[in-house]
Amino acid sequence: MLSSVLVGVFLASLGIVNSYIYVLIALLILGFMTEIGNINENLLIQRITPENTRGRVFALRSTIDDSLRPFSYAFAGIMATFFSLKSLFLVFGIITSILGIFYLFIPYQMKKRNVS
Helix, strand or coil: CHHHHHHHHHHHHHCCCCCHHHHHHHHHHHHHHHHHHHHHHHHHHHHHCCCCCHHHHHHHHHHHHHHHHHHHHHHHHHHHHHCCHHHHHHHHHHHHHHHHHHHHCHHHHHHHCCCC
């Protein structure tokens, strides 16, 4: 998804630049692109999930998201003790961009294999 690629690019750029104005603009764009990704994810779940189980699927997704959040905070804290924040922004931004690029090829592969 293009928004994931852009999130990765702007996240990685936070590890490179030192300008407060650029950081502010990058964070605004990051927030905007993250919401675009969330909207697309919700639309995809709504299209795939049968109407009678949609509430359960969204509840399960929310429960998993909320229960894993403390672990991600702990992981980020541990990583921040070993590495600088700039290097973490750069590395995780690159990883996010690469995953976003791979995600862009999924519709092409589905069309190539005639999966609807």
